[in-house]
Amino acid sequence: MKATIERFYAAFAQLDGDAMQACYAEDASFDDEAFSLRGRAQVGGMWRMLCGATRAKGADVWRLEVRDITDRSAHWEAHYRFSTTGRMVHNIIEADIQCGPDGLIRIHRDSFDFWRWSRQALGTPGLLLGWTPFLRAKVRTTAAANLQKFLTASPG
Template sequence: MKSKEVVIAFYEAMKARDYKTMASLYTINAVFSDPVFPSLSGFEAGKMWEMLLKSAKDMSVEYKVLDHGKESARVRWTALYTFSKTGRKVRNEVVSTFEILDGQIMTQRDRFNFGAWSRQALGFLPWLLGFTGITRKKVQESAERSLNDFIRGKN
């Protein structure tokens, strides 16, 4: 598959809540990062998508491929969902950059405004504390713990 076909397959699978297809698109030594999960392996990224898609019952996704080359792609996507830990509605706008090799994702770097996300997902006070970095660190620690529990079947 070409890079554009890979990212289209990835986001169409996300829209269909097909985490198995999403996971299959990562190489075994892939790397994923975003403001909440700063460093995941391909296996962990697949499990993260499974956990997120299973917990966000009302998630909808729209995306647009911004550009693509032989082994790269950049996608802007928006997810609308209810954050399961607080019950708050979130609209997260993300730009993802991909490095693709032999039809699979080697790296995926998702960028979004953590402050805007945290205000929607967590409320005003955590958002305010986010300027000190406390909120981001706590969110990352909680997300890592949740993912590890999910992988071990403790959720």
């Protein structure tokens, strides 16, 4: 539902991971180039982790632009400092979102150009290897480990 998607991105603009998590159904799924998550705890944990990292190391440059919100999709662009490297990123994302009858997000898929992102976030390694399955797998493995560590330290 459009109202849920609008509420989700309004919370994201404020880096409010708890409010973002509240937009998801218990059995929600989320997939993008870095994560494949199942359940509100994992999905919401990812957003809480990313929002916390941005507040800690990049709130001064954080900016979210959202447009073309419908009942099933949104276009969003995030301007942020990648916490691992400190490099500036402008990521352009297309979101495909399906809500259940209760109005909560059940399926969320974000698509973006991984090579473009990796060149910005990782610099030379991203430029040289961002198109390879090797780097994509490394990013996914590191992201999953970071999320597991975050969820263990701050379940919710």
